[in-house]
Amino acid sequence: MWKPDRSEPMPLYRQIVEHIERGITYAQLPPGSALPSERKLAEQLGVNRSTVVQAYEELRASGLVESTVGSGTRVSLTKWGVSPLHTPNWRLYTEGGTFLPNLPFMRRIREVTHYDASIINMASGELASDLFPNRIVSRILREESFDEHLGYDDPQGYLPLRQALVNKLRQDQNLLTSESSMLITSGSQQSLYLITQCLLSPGDAVAIEDPSYTYSLPMFQSAGLRIFRLPVHADGIDPEDIITLYKNHRIRMVFLNPNYQNPTGTTLSDVKKRRVLSIAADLRIPIVEDDPFSLTDFRGSIPTSLKALDKDGIVLYIGSLSKTAASGLRIGWLVAPQSVVERLSDARQQMDFGLSILAQWTAERLLASEEFDTHIKELRQALQQKQLLMVEALTHTLQDRISFVPPLGGLNLWCKINSAIDDCKLLEDAIKRGVVFVPGSVYGSEPGHVRLSYAKPRPEEIAIGISAFAEALAHS
Secondary structure (H helix, E strand, O other): OOOOOOOOOOOHHHHHHHHHHHHHHOOOOOOOOEOOOHHHHHHHHOOOHHHHHHHHHHHHHOOOEEEEOOOEEEEOOOEOOEOHHHOOOHHHHHOOOOOOOOOHHHHHHHHHHHHOOOOEEOOOOOOOHHHOOHHHHHHHHHHOOOOOOOOOOOOOOOHHHHHHHHHHHHHHHOOOOOHHHEEEEOOHHHHHHHHHHHOOOOOOEEEEEEOOHHHHOOHHHHOOOEEEEEEEEOOEEOOHHHHHHHHHHOOOEEEEOOOOOOOOOOOOOHHHHHHHHHHHHHHOOOEEEEOOOHHHOOOOOOOOOHHHHOOOOOEEEEEEOOOOOOHHHOOEEEEOOHHHHHHHHHHHHHHHOOOOHHHHHHHHHHHHOOHHHHHHHHHHHHHHHHHHHHHHHHHHHHHHHEEEOOOOOOOEEEEEEOOOOOHHHHHHHHHHOOEEOEEHHHHOOOOOEEEEEOOOOOHHHHHHHHHHHHHHHHOO
């Protein structure tokens, strides 16, 4: 985000004026666009509120913006005598379309974490930067020769990367597949997007876990799907609920995250997994398995995936490097029947002509490195230690005011607050105290839950963040 340069001789308020003028001139701020409040813009730019007040006064004097009590400050409907009839109504366009924006809570969390580097981030499911395999990637880029073609790649993805993933899935998870049954994507969300857009139709009924990370993704509503819930218990969903939903709503697909489920951290037992597969086979409905956390198992005892147990080609398996290596590489994969892979490959090629060959080559070299297994072991230890710090801080600070069951892997603690709360007020109070988390309602849960992630904050920040969260809870 742009910020005024304090080393410049031009006064800060004048820099703000010129920045907004440029936005208006280049139609980045079309007529009628709302500007941030004086307080909010001052926070974003790191200046005194009086500086923003002075800038807005000058813009109002020039006729570029206008302020109304109760409505805030907006770009004037006329600028330098040019009629707004000549400018598209961008507000109407941005409020249209079929692809819905993120939920308000998620937009608020993203805004806070983007503009305030000091906030303790217990909302993000991303690993902290010191947990990335930077040293290994640096060595690869420094020592290994890149000789690949820099043109468009195979629509399914870089073949050596698919082969490396086939080997890793077999070695680590006893999951047998082939490179022809794999599509490389930019991550789990692109895999989900392709599935909802290409394999389902508006009006189709699908089943998702309750609560579920999937619930927080507006892409399902954007695709016009009817969503029905499978309650998550202490040991995951009840497979028999799938039968009930099928009888009542003719669901066409089931979306599950059976290992260290996001947000609850629960793991479906092998008995339940086999029952789920049996039911899906009888009903002839596919299961989409999102499996980002299995490798984080603190004991190194990786739980069995549905796909590894799948003998009937029922499961579409989604994986990613985001939770175990580097989110910035943007590497995910989808294992599916070849006909499905071909269909989704065709759609993905229409979207972006495939991923960067450099990122895919780097990911393949990373997976092929003997150092990668060491990285995973170190990651597990670091995550387990962070979880322990968070558990100790919650137990010491909140005692019987909050309930949770620490999972044996994953990145999150799912907590039930043992009193009535207002999600919005609690989040805003926490932000004021320097910590951010995800309210449980984002994932479709009943009121009174929060997801606290221990992946992003530094170890020394965890107790401070929990203390700030406790203070916010006491005042909510």
